[in-house]
Amino acid sequence: MDFNNDLVQNMVSIVPEILMTVLALAVIYLDLYLPAGRRQATVGYVAGIGLLIIGGLAALIPTGGNTLADQLMFGGMIRSDDLAKIFKVMIITVGGLTCFMGMGDLRLRYKSEFYAIIIIASIGASLLSAAADIVMLFVALETLSISLYILAGFIRTSQNSTAAEVEYANRSSESGLKYFLFGAFTSAFLLYGLTLVYGLSGGETSIYQIGPNLATSEHGTAVIIVALGMVVVGFGFKISAVPFHFWTPDVYEGAPTPVTSYISVASKAASFAVLTRFMLAVFPPEQLLDGLEGYSTWWVQLLAMTSVVTMTLGNLLALVQTNIKRMIAYSSIAQAGYALIGVVAIASDSSAGSGAAAVSFYMFMYVMTNTLLFTGIILFSNATNSETIRDMAGLSRRNPAIALGMTIALLSLGGIPPAAGFFGKFVLFRAAVDADMVWLAIIGVLNAIVALYYYLVVIKVMYVDRSPDDDQPIAMPAPYGFVVGVTSLAVVFLGVFFTPVWNWATTAGSDLFLR
Amino acid sequence: MVPLWMFLMVSAGLFSLGVFGVLSRRNAIAILMSVELMLNAANINLVAFWRYLNPDNIAGQVFAAFVFAVAAGEAAVGLALILAIYRNRQTVIVEDVNLMKW
Numbered sequence: 001m002d003f004n005n006d007l008v009q010n011m012v013s014i015v016p017e018i019l020m021t022v023l024a025l026a027v028i029y030l031d032l033y034l035p036a037g038r039r040q041a042t043v044g045y046v047a048g049i050g051l052l053i054i055g056g057l058a059a060l061i062p063t064g065g066n067t068l069a070d071q072l073m074f075g076g077m078i079r080s081d082d083l084a085k086i087f088k089v090m091i092i093t094v095g096g097l098t099c100f101m102g103m104g105d106l107r108l109r110y111k112s113e114f115y116a117i118i119i120i121a122s123i124g125a126s127l128l129s130a131a132a133d134i135v136m137l138f139v140a141l142e143t144l145s146i147s148l149y150i151l152a153g154f155i156r157t158s159q160n161s162t163a164a165e166v167e168y169a170n171r172s173s174e175s176g177l178k179y180f181l182f183g184a185f186t187s188a189f190l191l192y193g194l195t196l197v198y199g200l201s202g203g204e205t206s207i208y209q210i211g212p213n214l215a216t217s218e219h220g221t222a223v224i225i226v227a228l229g230m231v232v233v234g235f236g237f238k239i240s241a242v243p244f245h246f247w248t249p250d251v252y253e254g255a256p257t258p259v260t261s262y263i264s265v266a267s268k269a270a271s272f273a274v275l276t277r278f279m280l281a282v283f284p285p286e287q288l289l290d291g292l293e294g295y296s297t298w299w300v301q302l303l304a305m306t307s308v309v310t311m312t313l314g315n316l317l318a319l320v321q322t323n324i325k326r327m328i329a330y331s332s333i334a335q336a337g338y339a340l341i342g343v344v345a346i347a348s349d350s351s352a353g354s355g356a357a358a359v360s361f362y363m364f365m366y367v368m369t370n371t372l373l374f375t376g377i378i379l380f381s382n383a384t385n386s387e388t389i390r391d392m393a394g395l396s397r398r399n400p401a402i403a404l405g406m407t408i409a410l411l412s413l414g415g416i417p418p419a420a421g422f423f424g425k426f427v428l429f430r431a432a433v434d435a436d437m438v439w440l441a442i443i444g445v446l447n448a449i450v451a452l453y454y455y456l457v458v459i460k461v462m463y464v465d466r467s468p469d470d471d472q473p474i475a476m477p478a479p480y481g482f483v484v485g486v487t488s489l490a491v492v493f494l495g496v497f498f499t500p501v502w503n504w505a506t507t508a509g510s511d512l513f514l515r
Numbered sequence: 516m517v518p519l520w521m522f523l524m525v526s527a528g529l530f531s532l533g534v535f536g537v538l539s540r541r542n543a544i545a546i547l548m549s550v551e552l553m554l555n556a557a558n559i560n561l562v563a564f565w566r567y568l569n570p571d572n573i574a575g576q577v578f579a580a581f582v583f584a585v586a587a588g589e590a591a592v593g594l595a596l597i598l599a600i601y602r603n604r605q606t607v608i609v610e611d612v613n614l615m616k617w
Binding site for chain 1: 530537546550553554556561563565568569574614
């Protein structure tokens with residue numbers, strides 16, 4: 001296999017990760033160096049603004065070239081293409097926004113480690129979206145996962161904690177433990193699947209070498225399907241697909257809300273990037289194998305079934321939730337089901353790459369939307385100490401900006417124009433139709449209608465219902481105002497002027513089919 | 516020389532033991548130990564495949580070394596989380612950790 005041996009291009013392709021490493025060290029150093037009074041605000045702003053700048057920079061970095069060999073960097077460890085780039089931009093940007101969200105959370109803002117671990121998790125996630133080698137894939141995945149286990153169980157008690165604080169810390173460590181046990185178990189499955197793939201391909205670790213080797217190997221189909229299934233278990237956990245979703249509601253409810261937001265967007269986006277890349281490279285369709293029969297039909301059927309079950313179960317269980325974070329957890333399971341439609345559409349796609357393009361665009365809009373939604377939830381629950389949907393009554397009179405932001409986010413998740421979710425769903429369902437899977441598109445549309453109900457209920461509670469606290473305004477601190485402003489603009493912009501991002505996503509999708 | 520399939524059988528057995536342990540144990544530390552068994556099964560696979568299939572390319576051995584490092588990190592974080600639970604609730608039995616359920 002040929003790789004890009006140009007040292008400058010190799011180094012340029014990981015500039016965002018290098019800068020993030022420097023930033024993480026700088027944050028830890030600043031924590032030790034600054035006097036206690038000035039520490040919290042400074043460290044948070046350095047981490048947040050630093051990540052936003054690096055995210056912007058990641059968009060400017062050129063890809064390796066126009067052939068597969070030119071794009072494979074560091075001996076095939078990572079691939080520098082537009083798919084990696086678009087996912088890196090969204091991951092690093094929401095990492096920065098999450099730092100701003102943490103600055104307003106009273107239980108997180110005094111801990112500089114929070115910002116450092118968010119940065120390290122972002123390094124793992126951006127390397128994961130670029131990984132082109134199973135060693136890199138596993139290490140990046142674990143960098144992301146282990147950081148998130150720590151973040152989910154981040155809240156500690158001290159001797160003078162109140163009963164409410166102890167309860168909050170108990171929920172946080174419980175969610176950390178549940179996330180850890182499920183995560184470690186499924187990543188062991190993923191690892192075992194990867195070692196089988198390594199062995200069946202005759203000892204290759206580059207995913208672009210494994211694909212052709214598997215297709216020409218003499219091993220029976222059964223053993224390859226076992227390996228495929230184990231890998232799907234690992235990725236299914238990360239994207240919270242049914243039946244590997246049991247951790248999602250508990251972890252989302254118990255973890256500190258900025259962390260919940262980060263888990264629901266960055267971790268999911270990176271996992272979709274790697275799922276798309278891995279499946280297409282290791283079990284490729286015929287057009288990538290010069291007519292040889294690959295194993296793409298197996299995973300297409302498997303993921304199509306997973307997609308249907310995931311979106312249906314996610315939406316049905318979301319209907320009965322009373323806690324807003326739990327409702328968003330089930331909604332995010334359903335959103336993963338929609339995005340899986342795009343992954344399914346890739347392999348049987350006549351117009352190469354429109355499925356991957358749809359996934360990229362959908363995740364772009366989804367990370368912005370969910371960040372906006374969770375920012376609103378933090379502001380609301382900080383003011384009321386409650387996370388139940390009923391207590392959101394009268395939010396539009398207590399702070400119209402928060403209510404408007406959350407309305408935009410909920411409409412976007414529900415797929416109502418002009419918010420970005422409409423175009424996102426449209427391209428996903430179109431990709432399914434292009435791939436001759438009309439039934440999948442129809443199930444997706446039906447699910448979108450069911451989902452609309454529970455999104456609209458929240459909007460109705462915020463705008464129509466009255467509460468005794470209607471006359472007590474909720475303040476919006478500066479960092480939150482910034483996050484709400486940026487993400488609201490992004491969601492509306494992506495919904496109205498979608499062309500630049502959609503073109504970028506299309507390039508990303510066709511890059512996957514480069515030879 | 517010992518044939519490759521013998522290594523794979525040992526590894527598959529170890530992996531199954533690990534899965535059984537995770538599913539049947541109630542103690543969080545025992546579950547953590549079972550996960551370590553599963554990771555070690557993957558390591559046996561990696562080293563055996565490397566030695567028998569592609570000994571010139573040390574990627575398989577390197578992968579196994581990375582798995583050690585990841586397993587150590589995972590154990591450290593896992594034990595820290597279990598300790599945090601134990602300090603507040605005096606239990607490491609996963610069934611008792613049930614503040615949140617649907």
